[in-house]
Amino acid sequence: MEKIEYQSISTQSMPVKSRIPKDEMNIQNLLGKEMLEEIQNQIARATGLAFVTVDYRGEPITQMTAFTPFCQRVRNGQGSGQRCKQSDAFGSIQAVVTRKRNVFFCPCGLLEVAVPVIIQGQYLGGVLGGQFRCSDAPPELPRLATILSGQRDDWEQDKELQVLFEQVPEISYEQFTNLADLVSLIINQFAEKEIARLQQTDLLNQEIQSLSEQQKRMEKESRLKSMELSALRAQTNPVFVFRCLSTISSLSVLEEAPRTNEIITLFSDFLYATLIDNSPVSTVAEECETLERYLQIQKVRLGERLSWSVQMEDELSMQLIPRTILLPFVERALDYGIAQKREPGHISISIRYQNEDVLIRVKDNGPGIDAKTVSKLAGQYQGKRQKELAEIGINNARMRLIAAFGEQYDVSIQNYPGKGTASIIRYPKEIDERIL
Numbered sequence: 001m002e003k004i005e006y007q008s009i010s011t012q013s014m015p016v017k018s019r020i021p022k023d024e025m026n027i028q029n030l031l032g033k034e035m036l037e038e039i040q041n042q043i044a045r046a047t048g049l050a051f052v053t054v055d056y057r058g059e060p061i062t063q064m065t066a067f068t069p070f071c072q073r074v075r076n077g078q079g080s081g082q083r084c085k086q087s088d089a090f091g092s093i094q095a096v097v098t099r100k101r102n103v104f105f106c107p108c109g110l111l112e113v114a115v116p117v118i119i120q121g122q123y124l125g126g127v128l129g130g131q132f133r134c135s136d137a138p139p140e141l142p143r144l145a146t147i148l149s150g151q152r153d154d155w156e157q158d159k160e161l162q163v164l165f166e167q168v169p170e171i172s173y174e175q176f177t178n179l180a181d182l183v184s185l186i187i188n189q190f191a192e193k194e195i196a197r198l199q200q201t202d203l204l205n206q207e208i209q210s211l212s213e214q215q216k217r218m219e220k221e222s223r224l225k226s227m228e229l230s231a232l233r234a235q236t237n238p239v240f241v242f243r244c245l246s247t248i249s250s251l252s253v254l255e256e257a258p259r260t261n262e263i264i265t266l267f268s269d270f271l272y273a274t275l276i277d278n279s280p281v282s283t284v285a286e287e288c289e290t291l292e293r294y295l296q297i298q299k300v301r302l303g304e305r306l307s308w309s310v311q312m313e314d315e316l317s318m319q320l321i322p323r324t325i326l327l328p329f330v331e332r333a334l335d336y337g338i339a340q341k342r343e344p345g346h347i348s349i350s351i352r353y354q355n356e357d358v359l360i361r362v363k364d365n366g367p368g369i370d371a372k373t374v375s376k377l378a379g380q381y382q383g384k385r386q387k388e389l390a391e392i393g394i395n396n397a398r399m400r401l402i403a404a405f406g407e408q409y410d411v412s413i414q415n416y417p418g419k420g421t422a423s424i425i426r427y428p429k430e431i432d433e434r435i436l
Contacts, residue, residue, distance in 0.1 A: 028053075028055070028061050028125070030117070030124060030191070030194060031190065031191070031194055033061065033062060035190070036053045036061070036062050036127075037053075037062045037063055037065065039127075039186070039187070039190060040052070040053065040062060040065040040127075041065055043129070043183055043186060044065045044066035045066075047129075047179045047182065047183065048066070048169065049066065049113075049129040049130055049131070049132075049179060049183065050064070050065060050066040050067045050068060050071065050129060050130065050131040051064075051065045051066065051127060051128065051129045052064045052065065052067075052088070052127075052128050052129075053125060053126070053127050053128070054085075054088045054089070054092060054125055054126055054127075054128060055124075055125045056092075056123050056124060056125055057089065059085065060085075060088075061125065067131065068131050068164070068167070068168050068169075069164050069167065070108075070131075070161065070164035070165050070167065070168050071084075071108075071110070071131050071168075073160075073161060073164060074108060074161070080108075083107050083148055084106070084107075086148060087106045087107055087112075087144050087148065088114070088126075088128050090104075090144060090147070090148075091104050091106075091112060091113075091114035091126070091128065091144075092114045092116055092123075092125070092126035092128070094114065094142065095114040095115065095116040095126060096116045096118065096123045096126075099116070099118070100184075101113055101114065101115050101116075101180050101181070101183070101184040102114045102116075102142075103141065103176070103177060103180055104141060104142040104143070104144060105137070105141060105142065105143040105144060105145065106130075106144055106145075107144045107145045107148050108145070108165070109133070109143075109145060110130060110131050110132060110133060110168060111130050111131075111132045111133070111134040111137060111171070111173075111176055112128060112129065112130030112131065113128070113129050113130050113176075113180040113183065113184075114126050114127070114128055115127045115128075115129070115180075115183060115184050115187050117187070117191055127183070127187055129180075129183055130176070130180075131168060132168065132169055132170065132171040132176060133165075133168050133169070133170040133171070134170065134171055134172065134173055134176060135170070136172055136173050137173045138173070225399075225403055259300070263296075263297060263300055266293045266296050266297050267293075267297060269293050270290065270293045270294055270297065279323060279433075280322065280323060280433050281320045281321060281322060281323055281431065281433050282320070282321060282323045283317065283318050283319065283320060283321065284312065284316050284317055284318070284319045284320075284321050284351060284358075285317040285318065287321050287323070287324070287325070287326055288310055288312075288349075290324065290327065291310075291326060291327065291330055291349070292310075294327065294330065294331075295308050295330070295347070298334060302334075302338060302339070304344055305338060305341075305342070305343070305344050305345055306334070306338050306344075306345060306347075307344065307345070307346045307347075308346065308347040308348070308349065309346070309347075309348050309349070310349045310350075310351070311348070311349070311350045311351070312350070312351035312352065313352065313353075316351055316352070316353070316358070319358060319429065320431055320433075321358065321427070322400055322401070322404070322427065322431070325397050325400065325401070325425065325427075326349070326360065326362065326425065327393070328393030328394045328396065328397045329362040329394065329397070329411070329423040329425065330347065330349070330362055331393060332362075332393075332394060332421075332423065333347045333362055333363070333364035333366070333421070333423075334347070334364075336364070336366060336369050336421060337364025337365065337366025337367075337420055337421060338364060338366060339366075340366050340367050341366055341367060345364060345365055345366055346364070346365050347362065347363070347364050348361075348362075348363050348364075349361070349362050349363075350363075353429065354426070356428060356429055356430075357426050357427065357428055357429060358426065358427055358428070358429055359424070359425075359426050360424075360425040360426070361422055361423070361424055361425075362422065362423045362425070363420055363421070363422035363423075364420045364421060364422075365419065365420040366420050366421065367417075367418060367420075368415050368416055368417040368418055368419060368420060368421055369415055369421055394411070397411065397425075398410055398411050401425070401427060404427075404431070405427055405428055405431075409426055409427055409428075411423060411424065411425050411426075412424045
């Protein structure tokens with residue numbers, strides 16, 4: 001039988017991250033008493049060797065497995081039992097020094113093997129196995145009866161122990177070393193597997209901690225984004241307010257009649273829809289009513305130069321929509337379209353379903369806008385307020401859509417030179433109010 005090349009259970013070159021504190025690291029904490037005893041039982045049944053696991057002081061930490069009646073009797077003796085512990089410790093220490101399994105004769109003359117467990121250069125304990133008689137072992141093999149002779153009691157004078165000794169199985173040295181190499185390999189595999197498990201556990205814990213930190217960071221960024229959107233909204237709304245107030249002021253000077261009351265009423269309703277009602281969503285019908293009030297107010301200023309139309313199916317009236325999301329694009333149509341021409345202008349708003357999305361198109365028949373302005377209005381969203389955007393309101397609306405639904409729902413602006421400009425807004429049919 002070919003010998004197995006042995007490698008000791010040393011992991012000095014392997015970075016081990018364990019949740020076991022260094023001062024509490026020992027073989028029992030690493031593998032556990034139950035696992036150690038299960039290993040002992042399985043190997044004992046397969047090889048016939050007796051086993052016990054000891055700590056770094058040589059103290060047994062597992063139950064004795066497959067011990068011969070002779071060894072059980074000797075270990076229970078007061079003096080002889082102490083020598084057995086010293087033998088275990090001595091054999092293990094020699095294994096630590098050589099960093100490989102150590103075969104030796106115990107003080108009673110039985111062949112044994114010590115397999116050390118070394119983690120990060122620290123000796124944690126050893127597995128002792130054997131209890132065989134052997135007559136062909138090399139003469140240089142350590143014989144602890146000689147080394148520990150000063151403490152030896154004469155067990156050979158005990159006839160009952162002599163009989164038990166003769167009943168101990170005999171084995172050749174070659175057979176024993178083959179079994180010793182096999183035991184070393186098995187113990188090595190178990191230790192390496194447990195070390196790998198600890199490493200994977202620590203890596204998993206680190207990943208969980210990293211994900212937790214990322215989640216906290218994302219929640220913080222979300223709160224900051226929400227605050228930024230609120231600030232932008234606060235900056236945007238006064239623009240509408242001052243324009244409306246300017247129109248009302250002009251009318252109050254020129255007339256004292258119903259038109260002033262009418263526009264004040266429209267303005268009050270508009271303020272409620274845009275400033276006072278903090279609900280993140282409204283229905284398409286409510287959004288169109290808000291646009292209607294705004295356009296009626298602007299018509300007082302522009303007169304016959306302004307007309308508009310809204311096209312949508314009845315089934316869309318109760319469709320949810322982010323509140324005031326359309327207002328900035330209607331205002332853009334006024335500023336860049338209708339206000340730029342002297343002849344009458346028209347704003348058309350069409351709303352329809354497209355697969356699982358709501359598609360809205362706001363178009364004016366103005367002169368169109370130059371390429372630089374289109375680039376500013378439709379530039380790629382960078383996740384923060386961009387100073388070069390021509391209108392805060394459009395930037396605000398885009399930020400809300402992208403933050404809530406993703407970059408695929410960014411707004412597109414189409415320019416038709418000499419014929420006008422169109423804004424294409426799209427968002428999912430199913431929306432969650434909590435993300436707005």
